Amino acid sequence: MLNNQVFRTVRLPVGGEMHKQAGFASILLILFIGLALTTLVIGMVTSVRGLQGSSLTTHAQTQAQIKSAIGYQALSEFLGPLSAAQIATINNGTINGADTVATYTAVTTDCPAEAGGTKYFCYDIKAVSGGASSIVRATYASKTTGAGSFTGSIFAGGLRKDGSATLGGDQTIAVKGDKVVDNQNDAIPESALGGLTLDVFDPNVTFLKAEDLTADANYIFYKNGTCARNNLANISYIEGGVTKYKDITSQEPVACNDISSGISGGTGNWNISGSQTLPVGVLWFEGNVNITLSSAKAFVNTIIATGNIAVNLPNPTGNTDYFSYAPNHYYLLNPNNNRLTRVCGLNNSLVSLEPRPTQYCNADGTLKDMTTSPANIANILFLSNGYLSLDSAGGRNGAEVNYYGNMLSGSLAGGTGNSSGDFRGGGTVNVYGNLVVTGAVQTSLLGNLNLQLKRGTSGGNTVPSKKVMILSGLRYM
Structure with a gap:
């Protein structure tokens, strides 16, 4: 039964019947909404799983x-x-x-x-x-x-001979253009080259730079005034009051003035006195090097410079000849213990007189195989990225200048030629080894210069090569 209050609020449908489908429609609407939400959730889950799989794959x-x-x-x-x-x-x-x-x-x-x-x-x-x-x-x-191995001298920029200059020797030489020319740029017949034989020039040949050999040097001079030593055995030091010895296999700092009193300078300009005692081995310089030879003492070293190398004679020169040797050439010319001491720093009893270069000297005082790198660095006398200036003595007192070993430079100079490639003078320059001019500048022999290119000692024709x-x-x- 309905009480009066409830009855007042009840509204009966017109015609006396209630709509039985109204509640069912509401239920269907709720079901559709739920289904849509379920579908959305399932889609989101599937999408998340797909993103996870893609993320894992990526x-x-x-x-x-x-x-x-x-x-x-x-x-x-x-x-x-x-x-x-x-x-x-x-x-x-x-x-x-x-x-x-x-x-x-x-x-x-x-x-x-x-x-x-x-x-x-x-x-x-x-x-x-x-x-x-x-x-x-x-x-x-x-x-x-x-290059590695040379069969003779090379002039990559060409070679010109003035009418008064003399060129000769017994080497095979390779020249850009496969000819030596005169002042008119005409080819000089091979028969007029004083015993030299022309070979075919290979324009693809590559040459060492000073930087290629830094790691193979013994004493290193940087333009900022710092120095280092490397590749040395029998370095003496004091520990607990006892003298001991060690080997150096990587660059070790050392005071520049402790290396030799015969080497001075800095800031990229270095001076070497050939009359002083120089260390045995390979000397590497950042910058330019000026060397003054001595007639009283042979110069025996390998000199490498990133700049120019100028080799000068003292004034007056005297009437004696001057000699410079790459270490291996010095020994090969007259193999004896005294020369081995000068090259390897060991005396007859194999006692260390000074640090021994380990690139080319064995512990027993013998030389290593000079056809292998870096041992054959001892076949280099001078190597410069810039020009190489060789004093010819200018005919002073009849002195001759003799260079034994391989010399490599960007250009060749003498007198006032410098980087222009003009090699002038009035004396005789004897090269026993390979003279290799690597740059594009033509070498011009001027004045009364007499340049003789002669075969080096057998076994001394190789220099280091680098595999890149x-x-x-x-x-x-």
Whole structure:
């Protein structure tokens, strides 16, 4: 029953019947909304799962690419110090860290052919991570720079002889354009070259720079006034009041004035007195070097400079000849213990008189194989990136100047020629070894200069060469 109050609030449908479908419609509406929400939630969950999968795939691919890049770096470091012949035997391998980082396989069918003395090596470096893989193809170019072995003198910028100058000797020489020319730029017949034989000039030949040999030097002089020593055995030092000895295999700082009283200067301009006691070995200078020879004492050293080298005679010169030797040439001309002492710093009892250069001297006082690098650095007398100026004595008192060893420079000069390539004077310059002018400047023999290019001692024709391994190409496969 309905009480009066409730009855007053009840509204009966017209016609006396209630709409039975109204509640059902509401239920359907709620169901549709719920279904839509369910569908939305399921879609969002599916989308999130898809994004997670995509993220995992991207992460795996990124990790694979990182691993292949690490593999490339490791393979490059492995191949760097090897010769081309050694690299040619390496077909495949594994690069390991805590686990396998990558594998590498030599590629031959799609690798550039050898050209111009450059050999190419190609490797596919593959890494895998989480089902994803990455392959990098690296193409390496291996070439040797620095000539290495000389069969005679070279004039890369050409050679011109003035009518009054004299050129002769018994070498084979290579000259740009395959000819020596006169003042009119006409070829001088080989029969008029005083015994020299012309060879074909190779325009692709490469030459050493001073910077290539810094690590192979014994005493190093920097233009900022600091110095270092390297590649030396039997360095004495005091420890606990006892004299001990050590070897140096990397650059060790040393005061410049502790190396030799015969070397002075700084800020890129250095002076060497040939009359003073100089250290045994290879002297490397950043900047220019001026050397004054002494007729009373042979000059025996390898001098390397990033700038110019000028070799001067004292004034007056006296009537004696002057001699300069690369260390190996000094010994080869007259192999005896006294000369070996001058070259290696050891006396007859193999006791160290001064630090021994380890590039070319064995502990027992013998010389190493001078056809190998860096031992054959001892075949270099002078090497300069700039010009090499050789004093010819100008005919003073009939003195002759004699140079034994290989000399390499950007240009050749004498008198007032300097960097112009003019080699002038009035005396005789005898070169027993290879005179190599590496720059594009033509060498001009002027005045009454007499330049004689003579064969060096057998075994002294090689100089260090450097293998250069560079990346020629890198791409993802």
